[in-house]
Every structure is written in C-alpha cells, then in structure tokens.
Amino acid sequence: MRVLLTGGCGFIGANFVRHVLAQREDLELVNLDALTYAGNPANLADLADHPRYRFIKGDVADRVAAAEAVRGCQAVVHMAAESHVDRSIEGPAEFIRTNVVGTQVLLDAARDAGVSRFVLVSTDEVYGSLGPTGYFTETTPLAPSSPYSASKAAADLLALAYHHTFGFPAIVTRCSNNYGPYQFPEKLIPLFITNADANRPLPLYGDGRNVRDWIHVEDHVRGLLAVLDRGRPGEVYNIGGGNERTNLEITQTILAALGKPASLITFVADRLGHDRRYAIDATKTRGELGWRPTIDFKEGVAATVRWYLEHRTWWEEIKSGAYRDYYERMYGDRLRRAPADRT
Numbered sequence: 520m521r522v523l524l525t526g527g528c529g530f531i532g533a534n535f536v537r538h539v540l541a542q543r544e545d546l547e548l549v550n551l552d553a554l555t556y557a558g559n560p561a562n563l564a565d566l567a568d569h570p571r572y573r574f575i576k577g578d579v580a581d582r583v584a585a586a587e588a589v590r591g592c593q594a595v596v597h598m599a600a601e602s603h604v605d606r607s608i609e610g611p612a613e614f615i616r617t618n619v620v621g622t623q624v625l626l627d628a629a630r631d632a633g634v635s636r637f638v639l640v641s642t643d644e645v646y647g648s649l650g651p652t653g654y655f656t657e658t659t660p661l662a663p664s665s666p667y668s669a670s671k672a673a674a675d676l677l678a679l680a681y682h683h684t685f686g687f688p689a690i691v692t693r694c695s696n697n698y699g700p701y702q703f704p705e706k707l708i709p710l711f712i713t714n715a716d717a718n719r720p721l722p723l724y725g726d727g728r729n730v731r732d733w734i735h736v737e738d739h740v741r742g743l744l745a746v747l748d749r750g751r752p753g754e755v756y757n758i759g760g761g762n763e764r765t766n767l768e769i770t771q772t773i774l775a776a777l778g779k780p781a782s783l784i785t786f787v788a789d790r791l792g793h794d795r796r797y798a799i800d801a802t803k804t805r806g807e808l809g810w811r812p813t814i815d816f817k818e819g820v821a822a823t824v825r826w827y828l829e830h831r832t833w834w835e836e837i838k839s840g841a842y843r844d845y846y847e848r849m850y851g852d853r854l855r856r857a858p859a860d861r862t
C-alpha cells in the first residue's frame with residue numbers, strides 16, 4: 520500500500536518514516552513536507568534514496584501540491600502542522616493556515632483521490648486542561664485553550680465531519696506528549712537537555728508543577744500504525760504512555776542524567792493560558808487495536824539524553840541558526856527578570 524505522510528521531516532514524522540522503512544515492507548511512503556523551521560531534511564538524509572520512499576517539498580495548504588502528492592496513494596497519515604504552543608501564542612495566523620486550512624485542503628484532495636483511509640494525527644491538547652484527578656477519554660468534550668490546540672481541534676472536528684457528511688474514511692488519533700530522538704529543541708525535554716549540557720539556565724514556567732503524560736515517540740508511531748491497519752473510520756483513538764510527571768520532575772530527571780546542578784533551574788514567567796494537567800485514558804486503543812506502549816519511561820529518557828549527547832552536530836546547527844532569535848524573543852526578558860532565589 521502507498522501511504523501519503525505529511526510532515527515527515529519533523530520529529531514524529533522522521534521517526535515514523537524510519538520505523539516504516541525498517542519494519543513494514545508492505546508500505547511505501549510519499550512524504551509531503553514544506554520544510555518549515557521544524558522540518559529538517561537532515562533527519563532523513565540517509566534514507567533519501569530508499570526504494571520505498573519519495574520526498575515531495577510542498578505545502579499541505581496548496582491545492583495543487585496536495586492533489587499531486589495524494590495521487591496514486593491508497594491512504595494518508597496527516598501530521599504536518601505548526602506544533603509549538605508558545606509560537607502559537609506569539610503568532611496564531613500560521614497555525615490557522617497550516618493546521619486548519621491545510622487540513623481542509625488535504626481532506627478535499629484525499630476525497631477526490633478516493634483514498635481508503637485517512638489518519639488525522641490530532642493531540643490530547645484538544646481536550647483542554649484537567650484538574651488534579653481524572654483522565655481524557657475519547658468522549659471528553661473538546662475545550663482547547665491555546666491557539667495551537669484550537670487549530671488542532673478544528674482540524675480534528677473537520678476530519679470527523681467529513682466522515683459524518685461524506686462517508687469519508689477519516690480516523691482521528693489524540694496522543695499525549697512525545698519525547699525521543701529528532702525532537703526540535705524548542706520543546707521541553709530537548710531544550711532542557713541541550714541547555715543543561717551547555718550549563719545554561721533551564722527556564723521552568725510558573726511553579727513547575729504542570730503535569731504532562733509522556734510517551735516515547737516510537738510507541739506513538741506503533742499506535743499510529745495500529746490505527747492505520749485496524750482503526751475504524753469515524754472513530755477517535757487516544758494514545759498515551761501513562762507516565763504523568765510534573766515539569767519539575769522531568770527537569771530533575773534530566774539534570775540527574777547529565778550530572779548537572781539544580782542551580783540551573785530558573786523559574787520564569789508562566790506561559791499564557793498554561794494548561795495545568797493532561798492525562799490520557801487509552802483503554803479503547805489498547806482493547807480494540809491490541810496496542811500498548813512498550814518503552815519504560817526511565818529507560819526511554821536515559822536513551823533520549825544519550826541520543827542528544829551523541830548527535831551534537833544535529834542540534835548545535837539548529838541552535839546556532841534562526842533559532843537564536845526565537846530563543847531571545849521567547850526567553851530573553853523572562854530570564855533577565857527571573858528572581859535569583861526561587862530554586
């Protein structure tokens with residue numbers, strides 16, 4: 520089967536391509552990616568000539584590019600997106616264009632092409648924020664809080680509406696926070712590993728007690744393939760690792776793994792509208808699709824720290840480019856204003 524993957528040069532996409540080409544001889548991949556700041560050809564450079572892989576540089580919101588890319592494909596896994604909450608607070612427009620308009624354009628192209636499955640990679644953030652107890656299930660009402668999660672909720676609901684209205688074979692996945700190799704160093708875990716390695720401050724938002732439910736990217740990729748293979752059109756599947764940790768706990772784990780001092784922790788002004796807690800109930804996906812996460816959190820984080828230490832050139836190149844302006848805009852004032860004695 521030939522599958523159109525969108526956003527394959529990003530973090531989850533690169534891990535998806537690597538997994539499929541190594542383990543799924545029955546699948547060919549066409550990767551449509553616009554190569555935004557988050558799309559890095561270096562992530563897949565060694566696979567560029569693989570016989571079951573083809574790369575197309577293009578924008579999912581471009582009708583012609585989307586139609587050309589999906590031609591000859593029997594299925595779509597759509598994960599191209601603007602993915603960073605902080606950037607969506609700084610400028611929501613690109614999130615609406617790519618995540619909402621791009622999804623609508625791709626849904627139309629895939630409908631015209633008559634694909635037999637369309638997996639929309641949504642996120643647990645569409646559910647909004649939890650209190651100290653409880654879990655997100657697939658029937659939890661959507662209550663997104665950031666421009667990012669609102670744009671993802673729009674895409675998620677559009678896919679389900681195409682199923683309801685046109686009988687289009689869309690399936691939606693909602694996964695919790697991923698970690699692992701190739702994650703862009705704007706996100707918590709790679710940012711803190713690479714900053715700690717350079718003895719730079721770790722800017723922890725608010726009181727550091729916000730909770731995320733972490734899953735290794737490889738387990739997410741296996742979940743997406745289970746949905747592609749066996750998911751039912753029109754259904755939603757939660758994917759989560761069952762590893763709830765406060766951001767402070769994550770920070771301490773990273774510092775311990777690198778042998779760095781707690782004095783690097785710097786509490787800074789909170790993210791606007793910061794969701795307090797996410798936690799996924801993946802009972803449906805486990806029961807119906809026979810999927811379960813396999814990577815132990817402690818071992819997964821240790822392996823991830825090792826990966827970043829062994830791939831310095833990969834992230835040093837990113838952090839020395841346009842990323843520096845972003846970091847100054849996002850963190851410069853907050854770090855300068857951080858009280859010295861809050862650790």
Ligand code: NAD
Nearest residue numbers: 526528529530531553554555557558578579599600602697
């Ligand atoms: P990422 O930011 O690392 O990668 C996004 C990719 O999409 C990049 O390669 C980028 O070039 C590409 N892209 C962006 N705009 C595009 C456009 N207009 N046309 C074509 N390509 C475009 O993101 P990620 O962390 O790998 O996330 C992938 C998907 O998974 C996203 O849809 C995200 O919402 C979802 N998700 C992520 C997580 C997580 O923890 N990272 C968890 C749940 C769901």
Ligand code: DAU
Nearest residue numbers: 602603604642643644695696705706707722723724729766
């Ligand atoms: O839950 C799934 C989502 O997880 C995905 O849909 C998003 O694409 C992905 O980016 C991620 O969103 P988060 O906002 O949870 O991830 P991030 O790594 O940005 O932040 C994780 C937590 O760490 C969050 O509570 C904010 C906090 N944080 C983050 C950064 C970057 C800090 O305290 N300091 C920081 O510098």
